[in-house]
Amino acid sequence: MRIVCPFCGERELGEFTYLGDAKPVRPAADAGEDAVYDYVYLRDNIAGVMSENWYHGGGCRAWLKVTRNTLTHEISAVEPAAGAGAAKVGA
Amino acid sequence: MAEFSWDVRSPLDRALLAGPYGAHGDAGVTLTEIRNFDLVQVMARRGKAVDMATVAKTRFGVAAPETPKAVHTADATLIWSGPDQFFILAKNGKHAMDWLVPTFAASGSLSEQSHARALISISGAKARAMLAKLSSIDLHPGAFAVGAAAATSMDHTSVTLWRGNDRDGQAVLNVLVFATFAESLWHTMLDSAAEYGVAIAHSEELT
Ligand SMILES: [Zn+2]
Numbered sequence: 001m002r003i004v005c006p007f008c009g010e011r012e013l014g015e016f017t018y019l020g021d022a023k024p025v026r027p028a029a030d031a032g033e034d035a036v037y038d039y040v041y042l043r044d045n046i047a048g049v050m051s052e053n054w055y056h057g058g059g060c061r062a063w064l065k066v067t068r069n070t071l072t073h074e075i076s077a078v079e080p081a082a083g084a085g086a087a088k089v090g091a
Numbered sequence: 092m093a094e095f096s097w098d099v100r101s102p103l104d105r106a107l108l109a110g111p112y113g114a115h116g117d118a119g120v121t122l123t124e125i126r127n128f129d130l131v132q133v134m135a136r137r138g139k140a141v142d143m144a145t146v147a148k149t150r151f152g153v154a155a156p157e158t159p160k161a162v163h164t165a166d167a168t169l170i171w172s173g174p175d176q177f178f179i180l181a182k183n184g185k186h187a188m189d190w191l192v193p194t195f196a197a198s199g200s201l202s203e204q205s206h207a208r209a210l211i212s213i214s215g216a217k218a219r220a221m222l223a224k225l226s227s228i229d230l231h232p233g234a235f236a237v238g239a240a241a242a243t244s245m246d247h248t249s250v251t252l253w254r255g256n257d258r259d260g261q262a263v264l265n266v267l268v269f270a271t272f273a274e275s276l277w278h279t280m281l282d283s284a285a286e287y288g289v290a291i292a293h294s295e296e297l298t
Binding site for chain 2: 007008009011012014015057058059060061062080
């Protein structure tokens with residue numbers, strides 16, 4: 001598997017580290033215990049296309065949001081995660 | 092109070108033995124460690140990338156690289172190291188921290204790396220063949236031209252790689268590696284290059 005880093009270009013898997021599901025969003029401070037429990041512990045186990053966080057630690061050290069099919073490993077999109085690169089991304 | 096006498100020396104001081112290594116005959120690979128350089132990493136503060144680029148251009152006369160490239164100025168090399176960040180590689184204190192801090196005070200965070208990295212310059216007819224064992228980057232001259240750079244890994248070790256100006260008609264590839272990993276990568280390079288014959292040296296000259 002290779003990932004096309006938006007900053008570095010196409011690189012081998014060994015340069016990247018997998019973090020996991022990119023979908024969960026930190027709940028508001030007053031969202032309640034159930035919402036926090038969901039955010040911290042509960043994950044979908046998707047057989048198909050999912051959004052994932054990957055870290056290009058063996059390269060530019062940017063966090064990436066990768067859209068990947070977990071059945072075929074086909075990658076349909078790679079974009080910088082929010083905050084990766086001080087200026088290139090909003091947030 | 093105890094007196095400390097810091098013995099400043101290269102992280103490859105013990106590992107590097109100047110002279111021939113490996114197969115006999117004409118050396119296919121030349122490995123030269125460059126010593127005593129000034130290296131500072133510049134990273135844009137949040138929302139300040141444009142300001143950082145502006146002051147860098149004013150100071151160096153050329154734009155700092157915004158894509159994986161290395162740019163030569165009259166007395167420095169600017170090497171891309173990630174989004175909104177780059178290295179300043181120079182000699183003799185001309186672009187040392189003391190001088191850079193006022194320049195980037197409002198736009199960038201600086202990190203002194205002069206003694207945190209080792210710099211290895213690789214050339215020779217078999218340089219690319221040897222590096223193909225260590226790197227997944229396509230170093231064919233057509234794919235990796237003079238001035239191309241990459242933040243990548245060799246032997247699971249993060250490196251900054253760039254192609255300098257050709258010397259004697261041959262490509263020169265430069266590798267910046269963390270000082271504490273330098274000896275390990277050096278031995279890996281020697282193993283990879285041994286079959287081609289190696290000429291080992293160290294130098295004070297930036298290429
Ligand atoms: Zn990258």
